[in-house]
Amino acid sequence: MMGDFTRIEREGKVAIVHFDREDNLNAMSAAAMRELTAVARGFEDDLETIAIVLTGTKRGFSAGADLADPEMASRRDKGLLARRHALKIGPDMCGAWERLEQITICAVEGFCIGGGTALAAACDIRVAAKSAYFRLPEIPLGMNMSWHSNPRLVNLMGPSRAKLFTILGEKLPAPQALDWGLADDIAEDGEALDAALRLARKFAALPPVAVRMSKQSIDMAAKALNAAVTYMDRDQFALAATSKDQQEAVSAFLEKRKPNFTGE
Template identity: 80%
Template sequence: MGEFTRIERHGRVAIVHFDRGDKLNALSVAAMRELTDVARAFEDDIETSAIVLTGTGKFLSAGADLTDPELANRQSKGLLARRHALKVGPDMCDAWERLEQVTICAVEGFCVGGGSALAASCDIRVAGESAYFRLPEIPLGMNMSWHSNPRLVNLMGPARAKLFIILGEKLFAPEALDWGLVEYVVDDGAALDEARALAQKFADLPPVAVRMSKQSIDMAAKALNPAVTFMDRDQFALAATSKDQQEAVSAFLEKRKPNFTGD
């Protein structure tokens, strides 16, 4: 058990509970590092065939913790240190995507920003009917990073990925099902039970064949993903220097419509 995570095991199924003990379950730097370490710990685990990742039962995550002092501290560092600090989010998502076990994300409530990026890194998503996904990065003057764009294109196709990523609007579970972002929509409060039952189906199958099949499918769908995301943290760092990004944050805090100029 870590500070923010708890692992529950049922035979060849593992359930990872992520809970920061607050009302947002936001992804602080420490939480992201812990979730990365949890994923990496499964790399040498040949006793587990399927992993369920879930939040508190009421929500998955509000995304990156903008109040995290460690995030604020990196802004005062040099370019090399700032660029290195931006690895923590993509490293977390990459660690979950690389796992040979089948990964299933159980989503209740909100799944925002980095929470949606993390969910997209898993193989399958199960959502409660009232759950919603949202990416606020573009309206806030940032780019969508964490190696997420091609993953979302893989799931939703390019047109719907543009609608979801660029507009920053809420995508509720029934529509997310239609768009391909989630695979199952269930009654509110039942996402974890459904995800666990699905995980058990994978766990009941021959583990070597399951792992090889997952890797073959991923390579067919995602072979070019690294080639188109290797610069997304540099794009994020560049976007963070723009006046539009400052204007977006100011307008958000002041509850007014932003005035973007392209500067």
């Protein structure tokens, strides 16, 4: 099965979703996020698949939201209602992957940045190549971390490490991500997908009803309050986007200088 940005392979009870925009960054445009959402929703009535592996390219999983996407840029000049609605696209994508009853495994090579990390955190398990890294640049750029990601990261890493990772915006190399709980397995470079497939096959060999029920019960124990503590994060994002600090952060980044934040 082929889409504009995705390709689905099947191996018995395992499905492999390849996300590839055929560029250097594999960034998430609005169209790409809609397609990734549709792909996840396409598995909702699939009773044959037990495990799904989601992977990017050999160079990187994703550089995050595509800030150069004309569709996303055009919405910034619209009214608050339209902007607020547009901000649903990222959390809807992550939510669609998180809600799947199948086991979801994210295979990461290279970089996994911003929205790429948000999507990876919405999956059940993450397998990273040895030289891969994760990074969240949002806070240093004057934004908040949205897409309902904060509680997912706390579930995985604990509050202290989630603060270090999220707020500082520094690279988290795969071995450290494994130590901190964001990654669950490390593979040799170029072999993250193979390692994820080996794990997926183990899940696929188990009784499907027991697998699905166990996943749901574990998720409810870990994530019961996630929606309650993140329902406002897109409104926080919209508010942060109006600040002078956010404008200063972007300008400083583009001009390759140190930003001067004032809290305005």
